[in-house]
Amino acid sequence: MDKLSKHPEDTRAFAVATELRATIGKIKRKVAGQGSAADLTLSQIAVVLRLEQDGPLTTSGLARLESMRPQSMASVVSALENAGLISGTPDPTDGRQTLVSLTDTARQWLREGRAARQDWLTRTIETRLTPAEQEQLMTAIGLLKRLAED
Amino acid sequence: MDKLSKHPEDTRAFAVATELRATIGKIKRKVAGQGSAADLTLSQIAVVLRLEQDGPLTTSGLARLESMRPQSMASVVSALENAGLISGTPDPTDGRQTLVSLTDTARQWLREGRAARQDWLTRTIETRLTPAEQEQLMTAIGLLKRLAED
DNA sequence: CTAATATCAGGACAACTGATATAT
DNA sequence: CATATATCAGTTTTCCTGATATTA
Numbered sequence A, B: 001m002d003k004l005s006k007h008p009e010d011t012r013a014f015a016v017a018t019e020l021r022a023t024i025g026k027i028k029r030k031v032a033g034q035g036s037a038a039d040l041t042l043s044q045i046a047v048v049l050r051l052e053q054d055g056p057l058t059t060s061g062l063a064r065l066e067s068m069r070p071q072s073m074a075s076v077v078s079a080l081e082n083a084g085l086i087s088g089t090p091d092p093t094d095g096r097q098t099l100v101s102l103t104d105t106a107r108q109w110l111r112e113g114r115a116a117r118q119d120w121l122t123r124t125i126e127t128r129l130t131p132a133e134q135e136q137l138m139t140a141i142g143l144l145k146r147l148a149e150d
Numbered sequence C: 001c002t003a004a005t006a007t008c009a010g011g012a013c014a015a016c017t018g019a020t021a022t023a024t
Numbered sequence D: 001c002a003t004a005t006a007t008c009a010g011t012t013t014t015c016c017t018g019a020t021a022t023t024a
Helices: A008-033 A042-054 A059-065 A070-082 A104-112 A120-128 A131-148 B008-033 B042-054 B059-065 B070-082 B104-112 B120-128 B131-148
Strands: A086-090 A098-102 B086-090 B098-102
Touching: A008 A042, A008 A120, A008 B008, A008 B042, A008 B120, A008 B131, A042 A059, A042 A070, A042 A086, A042 A098, A042 A104, A042 B008, A059 A070, A059 A098, A070 A086, A098 A104, A120 B008, A120 B131, A131 B008, A131 B120, A131 B131, B008 B042, B008 B120, B042 B059, B042 B070, B042 B086, B042 B098, B042 B104, B059 B070, B059 B098, B070 B086, B098 B104
Parallel strands: none
Antiparallel strands: A086 A098, B086 B098
8 A cells, every 4th residue: 555655635634733733722821821711720611511411420430531530630620629610429329439510500600601701712702703603613613522532 | 781681692602612612621631642743742833833934033922922921932942942843043133032943854844744644633633524524624723813813 | 359439649741920131 | 221032940730640548
C-alpha cells in the first residue's frame, strides 16, 4: 500500500486539527481569565451538565465519562459540593460507592440560566454571532463531542 | 426596557456557551493526554501558527494577540526556541525588543504536515468525521476565532 | 484473592501576579 | 519622567502518578 505517501485528506485533517488546537487554547484562556459562569471551572461545568443529562453517578463513573483520573474528579466533585451544587449519598447496595447528584440549587441555576447575563462567553456568543451562526456552532459542538468520546 | 426579563436568545446562547465550555475542557484534556503533534502544547502551536500568518513579532505582541501575559508568553517562546522552531533577533531600531520568527525547520514542519499521521487529533478527525463534517468543523472554528478576538 | 472504589500525598505544568532592570 | 519591553521570582490551578485502605 501507499499509505505513507501524501493524501490530500490527511493534510486537510491536519489543518483542521492545528487550527482547532490553537483556537481551543485561546478560548480556554479567555474563559478562565474572565470571571465566567458562577465562577465554575470548565471541568466543574462539565460535571454539572453530565449529572443533569445522565442522572446520579459515582465519582469514578464521572471520571471515566470525562476522560479524567478518579483522583482528579474527586477534587472537582468536592469543589462542587462546597459550592452547594451537588450532594453525595452512599450507595445502599455497594458500600464502596457514593452516588453524586445535583441539588435543587443546581437545577434551578441551570433552568433559569441565572448566570447567563454575567457570563462573558454567553454575552460574546450573543453579540458576535447571528442566531444562524449560533446554531452552526451548536452543530459543530456535536462533532467535537464525537471526537472527545473514547 | 425589559432587558431583565427572559429572552429566548439569551437562554440559547447560554446553552451554546455551556456545551462549548464542557466540550472544550474535555478535548483539551484528551489532546494533552496523548502525545500530540510533535509534542507541542496548545499555546506553542498557536504561536507557530500566528507567526506563520502574521510574520515576525515581539514576545509582547504575541502575548497581546493570544490574550496572554508577556511573562507567560516568554516561557512559551523560550520552549519553542529550545525546540528549534523559532529564533529571536534583536530589533536594530529598538533595543528593548526582540523580534521572533519561524525557522526553516518550523516552515517545513508546517508545509509537510510531518506530524500528521502520529497525531491523535488529526487521526481522530480523519476517522470519525466525514469530509463534509470536517469542513463544517473548520467553518465553526472560524466562528470560535471570532469569539476569541478581543 | 482479585477487582473496583475512594482517598491521601506529592509532583508537573501552564498560566497567573508582583517586582525589577533597561531602553525609548 | 513616563512608557514599553523583557525577565526574575513566587503562587495558583488543574491535572497527573503512586500508594493505601476498604468493600464486593
